[in-house]
Amino acid sequence: MVNLGISIGNLKFKNPxxxxxxxxxxxxxxxxxxxxxxxxxIILKGTTMEPREGNPYPRMAETPSGMLNAVGLQNxxxxxxxxxxxxxxxxxxxxxxxxxxGSYLEDYIALxxxxxxxxxxxxIELNISCPNVKMGGMAFGTNPDSAREVIxxxxxxxxxxxxxxxxxxxxxIADFARIAEEEGADSVSLINxxxxxxxxxxxxxxxxxxxxxxxxxxxxxxxALRMVWQVARAxxxxxxxxxxxxNTNDAIEFFMAGASAIEVGTASFIDPQxxxxxxxxxxxxxxxKGFSDIKEIIxxxxxxxx
Amino acid sequence: xxxxxxxxxxxxNRKINNDFFVxxxxxxxxxxxxKPGQFVQVKVEESPETFLRRPLSIHDVDYDKNTISLxxxxxxxxxxxxxxxxxxxxxxxxxxxxxSFSLPAENxxxxxxxxxxxxxxxxxxxxxxxxxxxxxxxxxxxxxxxRIIEYDEYAAIGNVYLTTEDGSxxxxxxxxxxxxxxDHRFDYISCCGPASMMKAVAGYCFANDIKCEVSLEKLMACxxxxxxxxxxxxxxxxxxxxxxxxxxxxxxLKW
Numbered sequence: 001m002v003n004l005g006i007s008i009g010n011l012k013f014k015n016p017x018x019x020x021x022x023x024x025x026x027x028x029x030x031x032x033x034x035x036x037x038x039x040x041x042i043i044l045k046g047t048t049m050e051p052r053e054g055n056p057y058p059r060m061a062e063t064p065s066g067m068l069n070a071v072g073l074q075n076x077x078x079x080x081x082x083x084x085x086x087x088x089x090x091x092x093x094x095x096x097x098x099x100x101x102g103s104y105l106e107d108y109i110a111l112x113x114x115x116x117x118x119x120x121x122x123x124i125e126l127n128i129s130c131p132n133v134k135m136g137g138m139a140f141g142t143n144p145d146s147a148r149e150v151i152x153x154x155x156x157x158x159x160x161x162x163x164x165x166x167x168x169x170x171x172x173i174a175d176f177a178r179i180a181e182e183e184g185a186d187s188v189s190l191i192n193x194x195x196x197x198x199x200x201x202x203x204x205x206x207x208x209x210x211x212x213x214x215x216x217x218x219x220x221x222x223x224a225l226r227m228v229w230q231v232a233r234a235x236x237x238x239x240x241x242x243x244x245x246x247n248t249n250d251a252i253e254f255f256m257a258g259a260s261a262i263e264v265g266t267a268s269f270i271d272p273q274x275x276x277x278x279x280x281x282x283x284x285x286x287x288x289k290g291f292s293d294i295k296e297i298i299x300x301x302x303x304x305x306x
Numbered sequence: 307x308x309x310x311x312x313x314x315x316x317x318x319n320r321k322i323n324n325d326f327f328v329x330x331x332x333x334x335x336x337x338x339x340x341k342p343g344q345f346v347q348v349k350v351e352e353s354p355e356t357f358l359r360r361p362l363s364i365h366d367v368d369y370d371k372n373t374i375s376l377x378x379x380x381x382x383x384x385x386x387x388x389x390x391x392x393x394x395x396x397x398x399x400x401x402x403x404x405x406s407f408s409l410p411a412e413n414x415x416x417x418x419x420x421x422x423x424x425x426x427x428x429x430x431x432x433x434x435x436x437x438x439x440x441x442x443x444x445x446x447x448x449x450x451x452x453r454i455i456e457y458d459e460y461a462a463i464g465n466v467y468l469t470t471e472d473g474s475x476x477x478x479x480x481x482x483x484x485x486x487x488x489d490h491r492f493d494y495i496s497c498c499g500p501a502s503m504m505k506a507v508a509g510y511c512f513a514n515d516i517k518c519e520v521s522l523e524k525l526m527a528c529x530x531x532x533x534x535x536x537x538x539x540x541x542x543x544x545x546x547x548x549x550x551x552x553x554x555x556x557x558x559l560k561w
Contacts, residue, residue: 025532032309045534053544060525060535064354067527071534074544217357269528270349270359272400273311 002286003293004279006040006260008238009186011122011161013040013095013261016294017251017279020242020265021046021099021125021165022071026085027092033272038279040261041095043125044085047115048100049107051077055132061198061207066217066244067266068196070210072132073101078114090120099125099165103136108150112158122161126154126185129167129192131214141167141192147176151183163240166190166231168220173227174234181235189240189263190231191224216266218244225257232258232299246274248281258299307338307402309530316395317373322455326423327389328365329376331397337374340367341406342431343521343553346376347529348388349398355383358527359400363427363498363552374401377426377455403529404552407431407519409438410494416442417492419481419507421499425455427521428498432463443467443492445484447503451475482506492516496553508556518556522547 004015018041026044027036036042054074061068075081081098089096098115102108108126115121128141128150140146151164164180166173168191177188193214198207224243232239241259245251246267254262264275271277282294291297314331321327347359366375380389391397407427410416416435418428425446435442443465448454451474460466467486468476477484481503487510497507498521511518524547526536531549538547539560545551 022534023532029530029532033311054534054537057537057539058525058535059537060527060533062355062358065357067358069527069533069535074534074537266527269533270357271311272528272530 002283002291003295004282006294008163008240008260009161011095015040015279015282016255016261017275017282018043018095018097018240018261018263019268019275020263021127023265023268027089027096030268030272034276037093039094039275040279041097041123042092043097043099043263044089045075046073046099046101046127046130047075047078047081047111048073048102049078049110051075051080056209058207058209059213061213063196063198063215064219066215066219068198068208068213068215069193070132070208070213072210073130073137078111082114082118086118086120095122096120097123097125097163099127101127101130101133101137103133105150105153107136109153109157112154116158116160123163124154124158124160125163125165125189126151127165127192129165129169131167131169131193131195131212132210138167138169138192141165141176142170144175144179148179148183151180151185155184161186163187163189165192167192168223168227169195174230177231177235177239181237185237187238187240187260188231188235189242191220191227191243194220194223216244218246218250220244221250225253228254228259229257229301233302245278248278248285251278251282252285252297255294255297256300258302260298309400309403310335310338311398311400313396313398314374316391316393316397318393319389319391322377323452325380325453326455327378327380329378329388329391329397331374331376331399333372333374337367337369337372338402340364340374340402342434343406343427344402344404345529345552346374346399346401347403348376350384350387353383353387356387359529360384360388361403361523361526361529361548363521364402364430365426366429366433377423377429379423400529404548405550407496407521407553410440410517414440414493415491416440417445417495418442419445419495419497419499421447421481421503422449422453424497424499424503424521425460426498428496429456429459429463431496432460436463443486445469445481445486447471447481447499480506482510494518497521505561508559508561511556519553520556520559521552522554523552
């Protein structure tokens with residue numbers, strides 16, 4: 001029997017497979033397909049202070065080995081979340097993490113204070129990397145000064161596990177990971193989607209109403225893996241790897257690059273059972289290769305090459 | 307109704323014409339009760355161009371044979387791949403997805419309106435209504451006579467009225483040009499087809515105060531309410547076509 005358990009900060013995860021925000025709803029959408037409690041953790045749909053209608057249709061375009069989205073953080077706001085969604089998720093026996101987003105610094109602080117009071121929510125994923133909103137989001141995560149400020153201020157009001165979700169749309173993502181570490185974040189997760197676009201040559205219009213959107217899926221995996229590797233070498237806090245993970249092999253690559261945990265995202269749209277399959281697959285892989293603990297392969301290539 | 311993810315076996319791949327084919331899928335497990343208007347998400351053989359599943363409405367169900375039929379229009383790489391599937395091959399689907407057409411009041415005079423590929427859910431709906439004691443009529447519109455889909459199947463349900471854009475069969479024009487809509491008043495219309503057609507039908511129903519439901523088609527990634535890509539603008543804000551629809555009362559939509 002191999003040990004899949006890991007810790008990020010003080011929080012224990014029964015296994016290192018987490019579902020990515022915006023690809024797993026609030027968990028209940030998957031109850032017909034899997035036992036949600038068997039996951040290491042779930043990260044709920046991005047939540048904002050006020051309700052958001054999101055961007056106009058079309059918000060999605062299939063692209064080679066991936067997809068672009070421009071949902072724009074559609075959600076019913078924190079009041080609705082507390083009243084109607086939070087009670088429903090309290091039955092899950094796994095780490096439930098809320099992804100928070102703001103247009104202004106004050107939004108992030110207020111959200112962190114509100115979420116802190118929710119006993120069942122064990123962590124925040126601070127989203128400073130959404131590419132699909134006009135204000136806030138990626139604007140915070142692509143400027144070192146504003147990134148530092150928002151992380152610092154949220155850290156002051158939120159003493160539970162704080163994960164900062166990083167944008168890949170920067171020159172050097174490791175700089176932003178260092179800022180997160182310096183300001184006391186417990187972990188960084190990366191990558192959010194890559195800014196991209198697509199044009200329909202028949203209609204002669206952009207495929208998305210917002211023209212640009214966030215690229216996800218296997219198309220981004222080599223870029224994501226490279227960034228996770230760079231960040232894992234730059235910081236001591238645990239790194240959560242995200243980006244085009246479609247199967248066990250993809251997940252193993254991220255662990256070997258230095259990720260302590262991974263998030264499964266777009267793959268859940270195509271196979272809603274994939275996250276659980278990956279947990280089983282990791283166990284089998286480790287057993288086959290003679291490992292007894294997932295931690296033995298975290299950052300393996302760094303150790304091998306140093 | 308619990309959603310499932312299952313492998314089905316292709317029983318038949320029947321060519322209707324150059325653009326359309328019907329896939330008859332046989333389930334390994336007993337089918338749950340399916341409702342007209344619901345759809346499935348089909349896993350197309352993986353390739354760079356066919357990354358996401360393809361949503362297809364349920365065209366017909368045969369509980370005795372334990373089969374589901376899907377009417378497919380060849381529109382791109384995904385549907386082209388589906389058109390080449392052979393009997394015996396496996397197709398993975400997530401189903402049943404979405405809501406369904408509502409059952410009209412007793413003795414309602416019902417018209418089903420379909421345009422092109424939009425006739426797909428109306429066969430299942432028509433059979434369902436008939437088995438529940440209704441006598442629905444069907445109005446179908448196609449570009450020309452070569453593109454007419456399964457006329458006899460629909461004629462077995464009730465009166466079929468036909469339009470073609472070039473007049474090669476039935477009345478010339480669009481479905482909303484058909485004389486039956488001037489000569490007769492129906493109590494309930496359900497409609498599926500191109501957006502412009504559904505808008506015209508909705509306009510007719512508003513003008514004549516007829517209860518009307520439309521089945522929408524939107525680009526979607528998941529099909530079960532997670533990706534929030536298939537939104538439609540409604541009086542209650544943006545809703546997902548995949549879980550709040552695909553069937554909507556025309557009064558709930560923002561036209």
